[in-house]
Amino acid sequence: MDNRWMRISVYLCQVMAKFQVSILGCGSATPTARHQPSCQVVDFRDKLFMVDCGEGAQLQFRRLGLKFSRLNHIFISHLHGDHLFGLPGLLSTMALHEVSGSVTIHVFRDGARLLKEWMDYFNRNSPFEIIYDVIEEGERRIVYEDSGLTVETFPLYHRTPCTGYIFREKPKLRHLKGDMIKFYSVPVAQLQAIKEGADFVTSDGRVVPNAHLTSPADPSVSYAYCSDTLFDKRVAEAVHGVDTIYHEATYDDSLADKARERGHSTSRQAAQIAEMAGAKRLIIGHFSKRYNSEEILLEQAKEVFPEVILANEGLRVDLI
């Protein structure tokens, strides 16, 4: 391979392996000098998926060097302003950047109605179509699917209807064993089927089991977004088996009553959900503005579940 093809191959491998979340905002209701309101972007093989879109999201998006042209789906968890007031500005700026095609916004019915009213007025010359995918309260549904990924909803328990999202890689292809493929002279045309698990039949009718020709696929990984929500075991059940969980952790232990009253969780409760769900890793965010440092939230979570990461604006976590 010459250098050009080598570079292209390396790039394609990187893209095909990419499954990353970037935190654009991990504060709660009031933006502060330390934290922006809720927003994050999942990058799956260079397609971008935004989850929640608090005020200022468009600027954070550009600060992180993300590309508007790769953003076609935005998932809104619930209809509190700190989770969606960035949408009008983001969509208007995307229109100015001449993004084409469509952007689908997954959102509860009232949000779709209110957003449409504004966008029909303020974004009426948009070069892209805005599609509203209405989510119903309590719904579990695959709201996005492509060849490599699904995104599904599940209920959260807040003061208003609220949905979480699970991003799941689809099962990956098995790895070909080069020497065996060569040994059996498998035609190129059959390689895809074999990577998908098919056996091979030789020209003299002998069946070569797939396991002789391939080694197991890499495991598929998954990511769940849980904000905003009370501590509720049903959340752990819904995200059971998910590898990485983002869970809100608005308060520390001393404010557990306030958390319950306001439909939020403490960081310890977030860790309990991760523990119950059998997760590998927990990212906590949606921090109350009262904290000048979230170390106490991290400490209390780690007492329950060791693999905790504090969200922060600009943080990128590889999910693979």
Next chain:
Amino acid sequence: MDNRWMRISVYLCQVMAKFQVSILGCGSATPTARHQPSCQVVDFRDKLFMVDCGEGAQLQFRRLGLKFSRLNHIFISHLHGDHLFGLPGLLSTMALHEVSGSVTIHVFRDGARLLKEWMDYFNRNSPFEIIYDVIEEGERRIVYEDSGLTVETFPLYHRTPCTGYIFREKPKLRHLKGDMIKFYSVPVAQLQAIKEGADFVTSDGRVVPNAHLTSPADPSVSYAYCSDTLFDKRVAEAVHGVDTIYHEATYDDSLADKARERGHSTSRQAAQIAEMAGAKRLIIGHFSKRYNSEEILLEQAKEVFPEVILANEGLRVDLI
């Protein structure tokens, strides 16, 4: 006077003399790392008046240490997102800060309608009332008045209906001549009338002309906000005699055609307006995102009108 009274007196004098504008955002349509979208706050004797409210205004407002409880009027120039997408977040945060009373938003009819739809939903538990003062296209009207200030609209010439705002201090009181007041034994009860220009009639019926008892009042000053607009002489006529003008200066000379086409001005044109209006000072802003430095805009403006200030986030200009 003891120290406490001295401090209170000094504070009152400072407050009574305060007429200041703070720039919260002076970029154009797309926010960048350098500039926020349009927003500024006029502080008149500790009452705050916001003019335009681009996305991120609430955060800038708090960064400058301004107090939500002193903000009761917001003036929107026109219905492009970069001049008002900060309103939902600002009003929601004000509600969380338990601002009471009312906030009046001066805005074109469609803006009032669309904003009301969102606020009735997202801010339905607001502790303050939102009053919508509908501005008609082309209207010249005093939209705010108190004992010391008026705010009036005048038309700007953009791609959509657009209004400027002039803040005018009302005529101030004349200064009493202490020795003459004592000489004529003017009763305290009559001092206010004399400061307002009344003559004094002595107990034996002699008329003492006001000019014997007072020296002239300090001049009243004024400030005009002109963004967004084409270069148009009618703007200079509308703001004639205003002391300080904020005028948009989106482009440099080389983009004069683009400015006309997009309903904007060059910095030279902004300076021409200031020159024609007989202003004392010009602040330019609403900079296109193409500039990494606005020095060229400043230079070209100064060729026409010397007293030019480049707006910048956090800039405060004393208008007195």
